[in-house]
Amino acid sequence: MHHSHFDFGYTDPQASVIAQQRSYLDTAMDLAKTTAAWPEESRFRWNAEALWAFSDWEKHRPASRIEEFVRLVKDGSIGLSAMPYNLHTDTCSTDELHELLREARRIRDEYGIDFTTAMQTDVPGQVAGLPDALSEIGVKYLAVAHNWAGRSQPHTTGALNLPRMFRWKTPAGNSVIVWMTDSPHGLAYMEGPNVGFTEGYNEVDVLFPAYLAALATRGYPYPPGIFGAHGETAEGRDGYPWDVLHLRTQGFMGDNGPARLHLSELVREWNENWTSPTLRVSRNEDFFAEAEARYGDELITVEGDWGDWWVEGVGSAAVPLALSRQGQAAVTDATSISEMAAWLGGSGIPTAKRESSEVYDAISMFNEHTWGAGDSWTHGDEGFQSGELQWQWKVGQGIAAHQRALEFREHAMAYLADDISPDPASVTSYVAANATGRRRDAVVRLLVKEAHIALDAGFVVRDGRTGEILPHSVKGQGNPAHRESGRWASVIVRDLPALGFVRLDVSRADTDAVAESLSLHSTPREDLLALENAHLRVTVDEQTSSISSIIEKRTGRELVNHDSVAGFNAYLYDQYGSSGAGFNHLANKLSVSDRLELLATRTLANPSVLVERTNDAIEQRLVFEYTALGVDKVEVTLRLRHGSPRLVIENRVTKKTTLIKESGYFAFPFAADDPVVHFEVSGGVTGDGIAHIPGAPQHMRAVRNWVSIDDGGDTVVWVTKDAPLVQAGSIALPYAPFPASTSPVEPATVFSWFHNNVWDTNFPIEQAFTATFTYAVGVRAHQDESTQAVAIATAADVIHPVAVAEAKGRDEAETAEVSLIDIDDDRVQLVAVVAGDEPGVSLVRLQSFIGDEIDATLTFGIDIDSAHRSTYLGDEREPLAVDGRRVGIRLAAYETAAIALRRAVAAS
Template identity: 25%
Template sequence: MSALTLAVLFAVVPILPTQDPESARETSLWTIGKRDGSGAEFALAPDRHSEFTRDGCFAVDRSDPARDWPYVQPGPSDAWAGGRSHTFTVAFGLVAAPTSAGTCRLVLDFVDTHEHQPPRVSLRLNDAEASLRLPAGGGDASIHGEPGKGRPHHAELAFPTAALRAGTNLLQITTAQGSWLLWDHLALTAPAGLAIAPVEGTVIASAQTSPVVHRVGGEPRRLVHASVLHFGAATHARIAVGDEGAIGFDLDTGLAQVDVPTRELDAPTTLPLAVTIGEREVARTAFTMRPARQLTIYLLPHSHTDIGYTELQTRIEQKQVDNLLAGMAAARRTAEYPDGARFVWNVEVLWAAELFLERMPAAQRGEFFAAVKAGQVSLQGMYLNELSGLCRPEELLRLFRTATTISAVTGVPIDSAMISDVPGHTWGMVTAMAQAGIRYLSTAPNYIDRIGDTLVQWENRPFWWLSPSGTERVLVWIPKLGYALSHAIRTLTPRFVDDYVAELDRSDYPYEIAYLRWSGHGDNAVPDPSICDFVRQWNADHAWPRFVIASTSTAFRALEERHGEQLPEVRGEWSPYWEDGAGSSASETAKNRASAERLTQAEALWAMLDPGQFPVREFEAAWRDVLLYSEHTWGAWCSVSDPNAPATREQWDQKQAYAAQADLQSRRLLARVLQQPRAVAFGGAPGAIDVHNTTGWPRSEVVLLSSGISDAGDMVSDVDGRPVPSQRLHGGELAVLVEDLAPFSTRRLLLARGPAHAPKAARVVANGDGIDNGLLRALVDVRSGGIVELRATGIDGNLIDTASGHALGEYLYLVGDDLAQLQSNDIVLLSIDDGGPLVATLRVESQAPGCHSLVREIRLAAGQRHLELSNTVDKQRLVARSYTRRSGKEAIHFAFPFAVPGGRMLLDLPIGAVRPESDLIPGSCRNWLTAGRFADVANAEFGVTWVTLDAPLVEVGALSATLLNSQTDPKAWRSAIEPTQRLFSWVMNNHWHTNYRAFQEGPVTFRYAVLPHRGDDTAEASRFAIGLSQPLLADLAGASPPIDVPLLSLSSPDVIVLGLKPSDDHRAWIVRLYGASGRDADTTLAWRNADTKVWLSDTSEQRRTPADGPIRVPAWGIVTLRAE
């Protein structure tokens, strides 16, 4: 029956008080159970679900609910019930068929459904079909005997009386997806005049051909799964397909399920199926049998790596080392098994392999190398299961760097990667994988929670994901149930294989290669070599499908070789979902972002000042801690339900330590390269300061010198005696204006006692509620403390959209998810911290809900065209009885509504850029997005670049981050982002129900900048944002004169240097060029040493091909160079 017809036959109606079924010309045909919210009258009630063995089959006027209708109907996610769909059947007779058109109602009442995986239910009344997705339930207490703790649900479905027939009628209710439901009551009403008749005789309820091909005596054979309903005395019967030999089976009152053998066919054929008792045929039907697909299913064993969650992180380290040992042992034990049945251990993340090589003795390391060469151990190219949207560009590249270093040691290339649990990945990950030689990505997200419609869009739908530049691609493939199939079904069984292949057939899966993950029983699980025996026996007994235990690379290569040209190409951002949890530890998230930027600067500074002494191991350790903080496991499973539990505190202490260690190490590495032997004096003058530009373009900006290095005085000059503008600020720092500092170069300044030099440009002035430097003027709203007016020279009008109801930088606080309860701060106190002439700072203090205090600083410098905002939230711990209730959920946002008519928004990514909606692929998160460094809102004439230094989460157009706790319904998520010039920085939340933090407290600063501009230049926006993230560095001068000639400069403004570092072998510089303008561009490189030779390279840092002349850099793409 067509989908259009079915939509007319059945429709879920609003929940209304049910009419009396005996009234209004309706009659009750039948009722099963009592509508009392308990289900106590049903079989196995109230808590014996573990004894479930048979699906419900109820014959009206014959059956007993306490015997024939279980209180629970399992779903395919319930391993305890076989991990498959279950069909409950109601059989009822009618004296006569309806004689006139009318409507019947099926009334369904449920005690509860599974909390995280409520089922989708398919219903079939004779030839009419319908589908019903049930809402999430109240938890597991109801299935364990406490129905009062369930979340009841009522539904009614309407259909025409034409669906009914004289004689026996069948209603079949199937849990097609998800987990269990608990029955309370079901009933069928019909127009008056229809009468129930006894259910008699024998009926073939269904006949479905198994998609599996058996080997029987060397011949291919199929099975027909027949469901036979019998209402009468027990007897013996026979059943046969066409003229094939019949098989006998016993019939008792109720449902009998029989597998009927038949031969394989080479074309679709309609065949008869008949049941006989003695010589009399008692039931007949016809079914269509199609040839079975010749399918190969690759099975990928691995252990999902959660660094924490179930146990302390240090224990997980040893677990994964032990898992690698066990995987190698299983591979050795099965080495003589037939091809396809030998165990292969996929090391999900290289962190585990790195730990193994660090901790194991030489003998076991040798065994490891041998196993990798033999294909018994397959290394995957991602270092950790990362929240990629949090990564800075070099951090994202480092995520795959270990793949190149460890493959150099093993001699076996790594061309595949796994990531588990995490839904969605930042677009630049494709570029980062390609830079490391990785072609295949097995992504297997959590299949339950907070994943939007990821699985709806992409489960079993492989595709080529194109990089932002369009010049690279990786093959992406999500298997059934993500990484957790083995968690759900526990063991492979013939019934599972049958159901799985049938599911592929129903979904019109077009390929002859499929794959499944097998991650054992739980997270960080030990290897499960039992699959080898199953596969060995299965392949011996069956022609199709064939199983192959394999590596990710083997499976994906098979798909590429067979179907690669058929696979669709997809281009866009797969905006991730779980990065929102980083807002539960806003201070550490900001700290880790800064550490990554600092390490990038430190690498550049070592390349400039002392490349031969570059401390490779120390940088690796620092980057490791940065990556470990961005890894998806934040804390204990009980972090929200029991935030004071020892497990919660211990795991958070370790997670927090990753960010703290990265911060400490990055500062030490930066200080170490700066701490060259110091000059007591330079040219006879004390107070010499060196200022370093670690970026690839000239810089003009205000540098803040700490009081410790600027105590020589406030008067600043260059080495030639030319005055340099400066100003001592209220915090003790000395602000110094450095102009036109060449790329990758150093300038020396001299500090002395005396009055500071004033800037040449118009001075900046702050008054009671405004700030102005002649180029930019901002006005603060004395009520909200936000900026309500921003005007720039050369651009007409106010750049703030006050009609939005919000001011720029306005504080917004929400408890729960009802936006009607949104709060802002109390009355503000305005004061001037710095009055110019070089720097002016307005201070805005207020009390604010959720905080001990809120302090916002607005800063503007003379000659600058951008405004800087610094918002310090002294967070007050939210006190709640339960952090899973709405009253225990909170969020803090800052508003940024821009007035750029017709402006299009562009969000910076770690590598690439995305226009919300138009560049988002299906399955993307739209409720929030992660911004790399900036957003740009521009029309053809002007725009605004907005920079966020500390907070990565943004809401585009509306406050849409209001999804609390577990979210299992794909329809609950935002489906589209309309064109807008408004965004919100979502800085803090505790919206999760597990893993992330339940509360946070203490001061956290969130820094922003706003740059109005003419035209639309994304490369300039990138330079501006990177400049703020990687400011000019200043320290006491070294003993040697500074080198003010650029180490490297580029000819094209469309290309920027994203990273510069000494090579790990200390023989070259590694340069990463980035097409930041969004246009393909050619650039030449000018080196300080004209004899520098350049090769194209990649993450491996090895020579690839010589790069003579201009370098072509694709739009949004990366080119890595090795220069010697």
């Protein structure tokens, strides 16, 4: 399989790499023409590992060249992968996994090219939801090459005898046949170069037969240490059982290699000299078709998440990663709000599809697996030493994703608010939009501009539905000389409609009463250090700078494990004994034992200083700060909203840069006797009692938004907004074989791994920031609420804030409330509503968080002409029954599915 492993950077600055990849496609076309009359097996064929390479090339070539390329694809000379590039799929959002395939869908429809195959290279693991997304576009085959790079241990965690070819099935029933190239001692996708295929016939003649013999007899063909990375002898893997083999090779031994005639010449000479084995320059599609025909009935089937062993590296960019995650949330809000405007009889954003695509492009390029140069610490202008130049390009993707998503959401709100008329008796009115699929009580934050009400004047905020005055809190504008002049008012809006809005009206008042902070001198200490509402009582320990107790008042249970290695929301800081001075691949070459030789220090926070304790119209709030090794300071804000079953935790960290190898954690030890812990991952759920691919990492993972802990009939949910990396039960030392460094293992403890600089290539080796890491802890609002509903509601509180814009409608009619959706099963999440391909069609994207098949009914606030089951991208399947404004859909376990809705008239 001749391909170029496409790193966006690593070997050269990104612009250079991208230009070279365009050139490779030109060369591939030329070589296909050159060898057209050669023996069939040796004709040049090319595998475009990243579909993005073709899409980019297509933009820079004339139509005649594009037509010729498409002909070569259809003739079997060039293979296209459905995936745009190689990603850390664990950091993708669920909708993003599907949006990754939008370009394949376009090419399918525009050129008549069906996609059966996808490739993923380098990254050792793919997330649970990927096969569902691939299946929707018709992909049946997935070719992966897992580069263990000394930082992966699947062979010691259940995958020793996982065959190279197997069927990967999701709980929803979709599946792909996987070819996996792997080795604890090899470079996986460099298999061809390793045995001479980038050198010459003589080298292949010596090395390739030995490779085949080794593969057939011991499964892992290479001995330990042969490529410089550490590795123990891996015995016990069965030999390769089949007589058709997939072998990757490049133009040279290295990433971003060119297309070369060399391989076809070598294959021709081999086949002239040997009757067996026969070599064929091939495409992934051709291999899989033959392999399935021969051995499809013999393949084992495995199910579940196949986590990414390298995802730990994303902790090296805590701030741009958080910006990208905020963009992932905002883009779904934006598309849903734009469709809300269209459903109400107004106009959705005419450019919504383009804006959405631009956001997803930036988000996904940030999630692309190349996070830096080969020597990421360098400051040159070319080659492996262009580290800083490459990193600026990469960070720019995360910043662009964040900016584009927020602008898109603002644009959508402007269109929605343009059709909502203000209350004529008020100074101004605001539209408070809930883009989630659940009714909710939520904090709404709006800017009362000086242009409307003087800064020293009082005001009131009324619920437009009832005229009730809503108690509010006020905060001054930040950086006031350089931003819109006004004050930020916060109110609690009860029963905010699902996929809907409430109008809020602002009027002048004689006074503007704002609660004062409690006196830090005269208030009893026990009152200052405790927060309490109808659902929770929270207590802080100043000495450990952590939360000492969280009592769920409905049940009386203590949520904090007092016997844990660290307090709740306690800061832990590790330093490691490996060099931080920029030694390429050093972390990949080091290993440890259970003696934890490389753990140099572990420290906790110093005692804290209480900064603020407030009980205002919105919440009880407690602020304290502390110093610690590894940070200048951490300021902790605890927010317990009145009437809310959720505690919000904001850790604002000020950190300087260092070359010392380090990790920072916040600990969340939950008390549970017999915990069942589930993790939301992109496109699915994993954890206790849920199957996963053998060898998937269990010591750490990237979660999407939440972790749930069930204990008998009790439940608690933990949510992370900004930092996806978690370790559960224990902190693993981040060097192979990743031994636990805390004891005993606490199954219900979650460690948020919010930053590290462990890698010595590809990822940055230092970072500094002042940034806030937000978490939430949620319990049931009532006894009948499901665990999944608690998770969805808790995540919405911190990840999907209510969007606000001034009402600018010009009609006399006043609309104070609209609700556009109701889902009768609280375990089903509305991911987003997006515009379909045809006018008047919307795609309602859903995700089930339950491991059983269910029937869900959606009631809409508009009249419906018809409904169809659909893919996330809009390919319609079978029709769904419509009963008035109700549509039912059957969802398989953990399924992602959409409803294509043809609307009739606007909401009443």
